[in-house]
Amino acid sequence: MYGLVNQAVQGMVIAGFGEDVWERIKCEAGVDVEAFVSMESYDDAITYSLVQAGSAVLDMSPEAILRAFGEYWVLETAAEGYPELMRAAGDTLPEFIGNLDQLHSRVLMTFPELCPPSFNCKEVDPGVLRVAYMSERVGLEPMVIGLLEGLGKHFKTPIEVSLVDAATEPGTPAEFRVRYGIAVGPA
Amino acid sequence: MEYALTRDLLRAAFPFHFVLDQDMSLVDVGPGLQALNEGMTPGSPASDWFTLQRPAIPFDFSSLVENTGLAFLMQCRAVEGLVLRGQILHDPDQGVLFFLGGPRIANFTEMRDLGLGLSDLPPHDSMGDMLVLLETKQAALVDAQNLAAKLTMGKKWFQALIGASSDVVGVIDQSGCVQYVSPGIEKFRGAAGISLVGKSFLEWIHEEDAAALRAVLNDESWGPDAGHHQLVRLIDSRGISRTLDLSLRNMADDKYVGGIVVNLSDVTDRLELRQQLLQVQRLDTLGQLAGGIAHDFNNLLFVIISYAALLKNAAKPGSSDYDDLDEILKAANDASDLTRQILTFSRKQEVDSSTLSLRTVIDDMMLMLGRLVGDQYTLRKHTEGSMGLTSGDEGQLRQVLINIVLNARDAMPDGGEIRIELETIETHEEKLDCLGSPLPAGSYVACTVTDRGVGMSREVLEKAFEPFYTTKGRGKGTGLGLATVYGMVAEHGGGIFVDTELGRGTQFSFWLPSSDSTPSLAVEPSFPHESDKETGRILVVDDSEAILKVVDRVLGARGYDVHLESRPVAALERVRHEPVDLMLVDVLMPEMNGMQLVTKVLALNPDIKVLMMTGYSSTGILEQATEAGLPVLWKPFTPTALIAQVKDVLDGNVGQAPA
Numbered sequence: 114m115y116g117l118v119n120q121a122v123q124g125m126v127i128a129g130f131g132e133d134v135w136e137r138i139k140c141e142a143g144v145d146v147e148a149f150v151s152m153e154s155y156d157d158a159i160t161y162s163l164v165q166a167g168s169a170v171l172d173m174s175p176e177a178i179l180r181a182f183g184e185y186w187v188l189e190t191a192a193e194g195y196p197e198l199m200r201a202a203g204d205t206l207p208e209f210i211g212n213l214d215q216l217h218s219r220v221l222m223t224f225p226e227l228c229p230p231s232f233n234c235k236e237v238d239p240g241v242l243r244v245a246y247m248s249e250r251v252g253l254e255p256m257v258i259g260l261l262e263g264l265g266k267h268f269k270t271p272i273e274v275s276l277v278d279a280a281t282e283p284g285t286p287a288e289f290r291v292r293y294g295i296a297v298g299p300a
Numbered sequence: 301m302e303y304a305l306t307r308d309l310l311r312a313a314f315p316f317h318f319v320l321d322q323d324m325s326l327v328d329v330g331p332g333l334q335a336l337n338e339g340m341t342p343g344s345p346a347s348d349w350f351t352l353q354r355p356a357i358p359f360d361f362s363s364l365v366e367n368t369g370l371a372f373l374m375q376c377r378a379v380e381g382l383v384l385r386g387q388i389l390h391d392p393d394q395g396v397l398f399f400l401g402g403p404r405i406a407n408f409t410e411m412r413d414l415g416l417g418l419s420d421l422p423p424h425d426s427m428g429d430m431l432v433l434l435e436t437k438q439a440a441l442v443d444a445q446n447l448a449a450k451l452t453m454g455k456k457w458f459q460a461l462i463g464a465s466s467d468v469v470g471v472i473d474q475s476g477c478v479q480y481v482s483p484g485i486e487k488f489r490g491a492a493g494i495s496l497v498g499k500s501f502l503e504w505i506h507e508e509d510a511a512a513l514r515a516v517l518n519d520e521s522w523g524p525d526a527g528h529h530q531l532v533r534l535i536d537s538r539g540i541s542r543t544l545d546l547s548l549r550n551m552a553d554d555k556y557v558g559g560i561v562v563n564l565s566d567v568t569d570r571l572e573l574r575q576q577l578l579q580v581q582r583l584d585t586l587g588q589l590a591g592g593i594a595h596d597f598n599n600l601l602f603v604i605i606s607y608a609a610l611l612k613n614a615a616k617p618g619s620s621d622y623d624d625l626d627e628i629l630k631a632a633n634d635a636s637d638l639t640r641q642i643l644t645f646s647r648k649q650e651v652d653s654s655t656l657s658l659r660t661v662i663d664d665m666m667l668m669l670g671r672l673v674g675d676q677y678t679l680r681k682h683t684e685g686s687m688g689l690t691s692g693d694e695g696q697l698r699q700v701l702i703n704i705v706l707n708a709r710d711a712m713p714d715g716g717e718i719r720i721e722l723e724t725i726e727t728h729e730e731k732l733d734c735l736g737s738p739l740p741a742g743s744y745v746a747c748t749v750t751d752r753g754v755g756m757s758r759e760v761l762e763k764a765f766e767p768f769y770t771t772k773g774r775g776k777g778t779g780l781g782l783a784t785v786y787g788m789v790a791e792h793g794g795g796i797f798v799d800t801e802l803g804r805g806t807q808f809s810f811w812l813p814s815s816d817s818t819p820s821l822a823v824e825p826s827f828p829h830e831s832d833k834e835t836g837r838i839l840v841v842d843d844s845e846a847i848l849k850v851v852d853r854v855l856g857a858r859g860y861d862v863h864l865e866s867r868p869v870a871a872l873e874r875v876r877h878e879p880v881d882l883m884l885v886d887v888l889m890p891e892m893n894g895m896q897l898v899t900k901v902l903a904l905n906p907d908i909k910v911l912m913m914t915g916y917s918s919t920g921i922l923e924q925a926t927e928a929g930l931p932v933l934w935k936p937f938t939p940t941a942l943i944a945q946v947k948d949v950l951d952g953n954v955g956q957a958p959a
């Protein structure tokens with residue numbers, strides 16, 4: 114993954130737990146990189162071992178870390194680093210999700226080794242989306258949940274995301290059900 | 301095979317296109333443009349909607365046809381700020397011109413201002429890619445700035461840390477060439493660390509030390525991570541010789557350090573201090589030794605004085621025996637004075653403050669001071685001007701005087717005159733002493749010691765009062781040092797004044813607050829008359845037979861019933877079986893010390909009175925005795941003092957706490 118992603122992991126840990134914890138996680142992960150360069154492509158294994166080590170050091174499940182990371186990615190990395198791109202990609206949640214492939218294909222020009230995800234979004238009922246997610250990587254569904262939840266916050270709409278179907282192997286779609294724009298919580 | 305792009309496909313591929321006929325009227329308009337301005341409909345003149353910015357040609361059909369190869373910029377008048385960039389294609393068959401292009405946008409903000417989104421651009425339009433690239437560039441810039449700030453912070457942090465350290469850290473290569481050295485080096489080299497890079501470290505230090513270091517650096521077996529430790533000497537930037545504790549670690553293979561790490565810490569003062577501590581310890585041992593000898597001397601003197609006094613008492617005044625005995629007594633008393641002075645050093649005296657006459661103290665000490673300074677020196681005293689009445693601890697004041705006189709002696713290695721003067725000084729305003737401590741206005745006794753020696757420079761004087769400072773060579777430092785002297789004087793509420801000039805000598809004065817009460821003069825009572833006979837059973841316990849005998853003589857002559865024991869155990873046995881009114885006990889004895897014996901005796905018979913005798917103590921026994929309220933008689937005592945004290949204790953005038 115590009116340094117941008119690892120940088121975001123770093124940013125999230127430091128913001129939440131401080132520099133020392135980040136150093137401990139890096140040490141635990143055996144990652145000897147003082148600073149990630151956003152536009153340099155790193156081995157996916159680095160990102161995965163950071164998540165693994167974070168899980169051990171912070172005593173959180175890897176899923177919880179991925180989910181928190183998804184939200185951090187939208188609200189901090191994307192919103193802070195790419196505010197204009199975020200705005201240009203759509204004004205509503207479904208429009209934005211529908212444009213995610215466009216967005217990543219534009220990003221591809223800058224990050225030529227990008228291995229972007231693909232999203233497909235259908236409004237099955239008013240306020241209910243069926244989001245298909247396809248990737249060459251496996252196991253990132255918890256992150257996608259966090260990403261979608263982050264988008265809910267970004268568009269200031271209540272949101273409830275559930276995983277309908279996880280991907281079994283690379284290139285097969287996972288499916289999420291997204292209820293948004295309505296009051297959620299106990300009926 | 302010929303293909304034609306249908307109108308729908310054209311609209312999808314170029315949402316911002318338009319078509320013109322020969323009259324320069326709009327034939328068709330792309331959906332993107334139409335969405336921006338619905339009035340832009342076919343049939344209306346192109347010049348109502350567009351202004352040609354580039355190329356600079358007339359906006360008419362034939363001019364456009366002639367320049368179809370160029371890039372065209374069209375300002376769209378209907379939408380503020382919208383400029384279309386594209387090309388003109390001519391279809392001669394249909395007699396129309398096509399403008400194919402899209403909005404020229406510099407960044408996403410502009411795009412948004414135009415009311416456009418990412419999805420309004422056709423996928424083949426690379427404008428969107430460029431905008432992402434630009435935004436990434438912006439993000440990367442911020443990134444780089446953050447990194448630079450972090451780097452600066454790390455560097456500053458490191459510099460502050462290493463700058464605050466009293467040690468010097470550096471990196472050298474195998475040949476001793478400096479690659480890095482921390483700023484602390486400035487105090488040794490007088491130059492900033494950066495200017496020393498590339499210079500040879502080995503050249504700064506003493507040749508012998510450099511040779512030893514070179515041997516280590518050249519040793520092939522001294523490999524990665526190996527360490528080394530040694531002391532090195534160098535001359536610092538002020539020309540002062542310093543000793544540094546050097547340690548090396550070979551980190552030549554470390555990819556970050558790539559050299560040999562040197563750590564230097566200045567141990568000059570520590571070594572000096574250790575040397576001086578040894579000196580103090582030696583002095584202390586010497587003091588104890590002297591004290592031990594003085595103790596034995598005291599016992600002997602006591603015997604001499606006692607017998608001489610007894611004989612003199614029996615002799616006829618005016619007879620030659622009487623005069624001879626008087627001389628013996630004087631000499632013995634002088635000797636006794638000397639031992640007392642020696643004991644001043646060895647005995648830990650309690651600071652007891654009483655009114656005393658500094659004049660008497662000085663007069664008293666002249667003999668010993670003369671011996672101390674030696675034959676090459678003449679001691680002159682001028683104490684007539686003042687009685688020197690002050691309140692203080694005689695033992696401490698003696699030490700102060702001794703130290704100042706010894707300093708004066710040391711300032712004149714070839715001998716000379718040392719003057720001791722005493723005067724009373726009245727000041728009407730506060731005075732600051734040599735260390736800047738204020739002395740309030742009032743009356744002071746000032747004792748001044750003057751020499752015509754080497755004097756002191758300002759720097760030496762400034763350092764002279766630091767603990768353990770000495771200008772004398774190793775092993776030559778005498779006494780306690782001026783810091784201790786100053787401490788003692790200050791404890792008495794006084795101060796020190798120094799007037800010195802290099803080559804001219806030094807005048808050293810210590811001032812003590814005057815006291816107006818009269819000193820407790822030790823008046824030697826006359827030898828009691830034979831006829832004043834006393835009664836009482838006295839048990840004397842001392843391991844010295846000579847003492848026992850003389851005490852027996854003195855007290856026996858007074859009519860006391862005296863019993864002697866040289867062993868504490870035997871004394872205890874006696875107390876068990878015989879009545880005893882008073883026990884006179886030596887403090888230091890083998891088998892059982894005086895205090896232990898007293899405790900046991902009082903447990904058997906709490907009514908027995910006790911008087912302790914001692915000539916020497918650095919032990920805690922004496923403190924225990926004083927704590928228990930037991931009276932103590934200091935050796936050597938005169939027969940008179942013994943008789944008087946025994947009588948006082950028996951009469952209950954000087955008592956002991958009930959056991």
Ligand code: HEM
Pocket residue numbers: 114115117118187191195198199213216217220224226227228229230247248249250253257260261
């Ligand atoms: C506007 C800013 C965004 C930028 C610049 C961006 C860029 C990237 C980059 C560089 C990667 C790493 C892929 C690689 O290195 O191979 C990535 C991955 C990913 N992005 Fe985005 N992204 C953005 C927004 C989003 C949003 C809002 C979503 C929300 C759903 C999203 C979903 C994903 C997912 C799920 C992946 C993981 C890749 C995978 O599944 O294999 N991205 N993105």
